Amino acid sequence: MKTCSRCDSSLDDDARYCVECGAPQTEDAADELNKYVQRQAEQVAAESEGDDDSESGFIPTEELTDREQLWRRGCYVLGYGTIVIALTRVPAAESWPLILGGIAILPPIRRLTAEPLGSPLKREVMAGIYAVFALIGITLFVVLG
Numbered sequence: 001m002k003t004c005s006r007c008d009s010s011l012d013d014d015a016r017y018c019v020e021c022g023a024p025q026t027e028d029a030a031d032e033l034n035k036y037v038q039r040q041a042e043q044v045a046a047e048s049e050g051d052d053d054s055e056s057g058f059i060p061t062e063e064l065t066d067r068e069q070l071w072r073r074g075c076y077v078l079g080y081g082t083i084v085i086a087l088t089r090v091p092a093a094e095s096w097p098l099i100l101g102g103i104a105i106l107p108p109i110r111r112l113t114a115e116p117l118g119s120p121l122k123r124e125v126m127a128g129i130y131a132v133f134a135l136i137g138i139t140l141f142v143v144l145g
């Protein structure tokens with residue numbers, strides 16, 4: 001019988017690892033453990049490289065955010081532009097739906113709709129509302145103008 005060099009448990013003479021604490025009891029076993037640990041480390045490294053890959057998967061998300069920002073800016077330009085043009089037409093009938101449409105497409109309005117509805121209306125919905133009001137405004141302009 002011999003005892004474990006680490007925890008003093010009684011071990012068989014030919015035991016390569018301690019049954020209690022797992023400490024290697026021979027140089028071969030220590031080598032083997034080292035190689036095993038190294039393999040595990042390499043695997044972990046490979047896995048974290050995989051994580052890097054999934055991080056580069058964030059790029060589409062960032063692109064989406066860019067697109068979202070672009071959309072936001074577009075909405076502001078379109079909304080304010082429409083309102084400014086509509087204000088020059090006041091008090092003509094077509095100015096009012098254009099003003100409403102211009103307000104509807106402004107991003108903060110979308111956020112306001114989030115409160116009563118639980119989630120903000122889709123951008124497409126706001127764009128649709130804008131399109132309807134703009135169409136009404138243009139129709140009134142053509143018919144009455």
Ligand SMILES: [Zn+2]
Pocket residue numbers: 004005006007008009018019020021022023
């Ligand atoms: Zn031990």
